[in-house]
Amino acid sequence: xxxxxxxGKRSSSVKKEIEPILVSDYMTKNLITFSKNQSLEEVIETLxxxxxxxxxxxxxxxxxxxxxxxxxxxxxxxxxRYYNLPVDKDNTVEKAMAKEVETIDGNMxxxxxANQFLKSKRRRFPILENGKLVGQxxxxxxxxxxxxxxxxxxx
Numbered sequence: 001x002x003x004x005x006x007x008g009k010r011s012s013s014v015k016k017e018i019e020p021i022l023v024s025d026y027m028t029k030n031l032i033t034f035s036k037n038q039s040l041e042e043v044i045e046t047l048x049x050x051x052x053x054x055x056x057x058x059x060x061x062x063x064x065x066x067x068x069x070x071x072x073x074x075x076x077x078x079x080x081r082y083y084n085l086p087v088d089k090d091n092t093v094e095k096a097m098a099k100e101v102e103t104i105d106g107n108m109x110x111x112x113x114a115n116q117f118l119k120s121k122r123r124r125f126p127i128l129e130n131g132k133l134v135g136q137x138x139x140x141x142x143x144x145x146x147x148x149x150x151x152x153x154x155x
Contacts, residue, residue: 023113024106026145027127027135033058034068036094043093044073053123055136057097062132066097069123103128104137110145113137 032050034043034057047053047070054069076096104113104125116125117139127135 021110023108023137026141027137029135031136034093038093040073040076040091043068056126056133057093058133064126064133066099067101068093068097072096114142
């Protein structure tokens with residue numbers, strides 16, 4: 001009595017190359033953007049209303065000039081309170097925004113982007129194409145990409 005194998009004939013499996021998952025596949029394209037002349041009060045209202053933590057600041061040519069975040073707005077509110085001043089309606093995005101902005105390439109593999117998030121401690125990266133803002137990738141977008149991938153496609 002020998003061992004019986006009930007698996008039948010196996011066809012030779014074709015190993016297909018797995019396409020990399022790119023930042024551009026998961027980036028947000030319809031962005032809420034801000035202009036440098038907007039008041040911080042308006043920014044705060046927009047952040048709260050849209051449940052976002054910040055956004056890119058662009059000029060009239062859709063070129064990225066900065067990022068404004070909840071933290072930038074909180075700093076303004078805190079300083080106003082510290083100096084016992086009302087929240088200044090004339091305080092603009094340009095005065096509070098971060099002007100040094102790290103961007104990320106839309107053609108970057110999503111796993112390389114995840115690593116970039118870990119290194120930089122940023123919450124979001126704008127994506128530029130020919131100097132124009134075309135999208136933004138957030139940490140949440142990376143997590144969404146991870147959820148949609150099958151276990152065997154991790155590379």
